[in-house]
Amino acid sequence: MQRTKILPFLLGLLLVACGGGGGSDSETGTENASINAGEDITVLEKSVFTLSALVSPSGGTVSWQILSGPNVEGFPLEGMEIEVTAPDVKSDSEVAFKVDYLAPNGQVVSDQVSVFITSQNQLPIPVVTQTLPSEGQSQYLDIVELSAAESLDPDENGQVVGYLWEQLSGPTLSFNSTTEQTLQFVHPLLVTNQAAKFRLTVTDDEDGSTSTEYSVTLLKADKPVIAEAGETQTAIEFDTVMLDASQSKTASGQFSCLWQQIAQTGQNTTVTISEPNKCATEFVAPDVDVTTALSFQVTVTDPNGYSATDTTTVNLEPKALGLIQDSGLSKCYDASTEIDCDDVDYPEQDADIGRDSVADFLDKVGQGRAAFDYTKLNEFADELPDTASQFSCVRDNVNGLIWEVKLSETGTLPNTDTRDGVNHYTWYVDQVSGAAYPGSVISPANTTCPSDSSCGIQTFIDEVNASNFCGGSNWRLPTYFELLSLMDFGRETGSHMLDPDFFPNLPDVSALGHLYYWTAQTSVDGRSLSQAFILDMQTGNDLAYPKANTAYVRLVRTP
CATH class of the missing domain: 2.60.40.10 (Immunoglobulins)
Structure with missing residues (x-):
């Protein structure tokens, strides 16, 4: 003014x-x-x-x-x-x-x-120095750091208050920040040496700004393709196992993959990779009996034809399926209808857990529906082909038990063969000491069986052991769970729960009005020891049944 x-x-x-x-x-x-x-x-x-x-x-x-x-x-x-x-x-x-x-x-x-x-502001002076790597030229995967710390404001009371980094040319880079005093990036994978050019603009506290340019030479990699097959994995047999090479690196970021199995240790096991030409693929872990290491190799190729390989290992462990056959159920249900086995409202059904849930992947010794695994044996306990129509015994390949196979229509009671399927017995079983178990009931000879001694179960056991049937003399009455392991609750046809391909010659239901088979378990009901458990091969039910009544018998022995 x-x-x-x-x-x-x-x-x-x-x-x-x-x-x-x-x-x-x-x-x-x-x-x-x-x-x-x-x-x-x-x-x-x-x-x-x-x-x-x-x-x-x-x-x-x-x-x-x-x-x-x-x-x-x-x-x-x-x-x-x-x-x-x-x-x-x-x-x-x-x-x-x-x-x-x-x-x-x-x-x-x-x-x-x-x-x-x-006010007469003096503009700031931008200065760029490379501070990382500290020694020598940067290589692939090195952290490269450019610093503007030496930039200055010539004004006595001035200072640099702002930084802006811009990439002007060179390969695509990823930065931690472009507005800090330092700029950092990871040295990329290159097939040729390239220069990355940057512009640094500094601003002082009077809003004055100036810029400078700086170039960094980025060296080509020794290997233009780096294959990454992934870390070692541990999986359980029958699991779906992922193979993933998508973290592989090429200069262009584009590549194709080819997977192949190259080795295994512990058990000779070959798997089927679902889509070997995909970088991320999978396979179903096979049936193994012991811990088995599988090795896989991936070949990664870029658009220019450069390639590299890498390997990974999958350690397979056996699944804890137990030493007993499963129920044979392969479908899940609610109270009235079939449902998806993944339904969270009805979890852990037989078809969703255990041996039957992985039946399609089991490496069976013999054959059988669902997860059942049986081998047919002749009268000397020698293995027969799965297609054999004549056989004397069946071996359960899960628990190793050997089961008696019945004969059919050898005559009319009591003029039948000792192992005829229509013979039936009262529950009379000896202890190791020789005395009969409490509650045992002996029945008259030549009535419901062809024996001249009696038609109690022990008589039948003794006769079979005396003949060294199927190479063994240790035949016995099965326990409740041993007999239960034969029952296939998933059978949708037929009048009983045994697989007729391995357990033929069951008697007709009309003979006794049932298909009850004795177990070795006495029923302790608090009143007496006069009953033992039977399993109904027609319905799948169990029942405490009077030992004085007669029921059918299927003997078992250990190898």
Whole structure:
């Protein structure tokens, strides 16, 4: 703001003693004091300028002070003319000065002047240095770091407050941040040496900015393709196992894969990879009896024909399926209808867990429906082909038990063969000591069986053992769970729960009105020992049955 000063000698006789005026007091003859600080001025920051005052009458004292604006060193000052150094300012500023004059007669007058200071910013200086890697040129997977820490602001009280990194050319890179003092990226996989060019723009605290450019030479990799077959895995037989080479690397980021099995240890096992030409594929872990290590190799090829291989290992462990056949159920149900076995409202059904759930993947010794696994044997316990139509015994390949196979229609009771399927017996079984188990009931000879001794179960056991049937003399009555293991609850056709391919010649239901088979388990019902458990091969039910009644018998032995 510009203000016009009125010189004291123009108005000396008109003005009384006040700022900017002068003259004389007509009554006393004393001249009134006056002062003029001059026009407002404009200067550059850090420059030297002069402030001066015109006073009347002379001989008094002049003092200067700051009313407002940035601080100026040295104030307050005295003198009619003073030299002032403009302060360093970040933006254009105004400093208001007040000047006071103490005249010889004791009068005090004042004036003001403004100095407009123009900011003169020096632009920052960008400097780029490569700080990583610390030694030598960077290679594939090295962390490369560019630093702007040496950039500076030449202003004495200035500083660099902003950074901006830009990639101008070169391979595609991924950065941690582009607005920090440092720029970091991972050296990419390259098939040729390439230069990456960057621009650094720095900004100071007065919003001044300048830029510089910097290039980094990135070296080609020794191997243009890096195959990654994945980490070693542990899986359980019948699991779905993933093979994934999608983390492989090529310069273009594009590649194809080919998987193949190359080795196994522990058990000779070959798997079928579902889609060997896909980088991420799978296979179903095969049936293994012991821990088995499978090795797989992937060949990774880029669009230019460069390729590399890598291997991975899958350790397979046997599934804890137990040493008993499963129920034979391959479908899941709610209260009335078939449902998906994944239904969370009806979890852990027979078809969803255990041996039957993986029946399609079992490596069976013999044959059988669902997960059942049987081998046919001749009268000497030698193995027969699965297609054999004549056989004497059946071996359960899960638990190793050998089962008697019945004869059919050898005559009419009691004129039948000892092992005829229609023979039936009362529950009479000897202990190891030779005495019969409590509650045993012996029945008359030549009634429900062809024996001349009796038709109790022990008589039948003794006769079969005496003949060394199927190479053994340790035949016995099966336990509840041993006999239960023969029952196939998933059979949808037929009138009984035994597989007729391995257990033929069951009697007709009409003979006794049932298909009850004795077990070795006495029923302890708190009243007596007069009953033993039977399993109904027609319905699958069990029942505590009076030992005095007759039921069918199927003997078993261990190898």
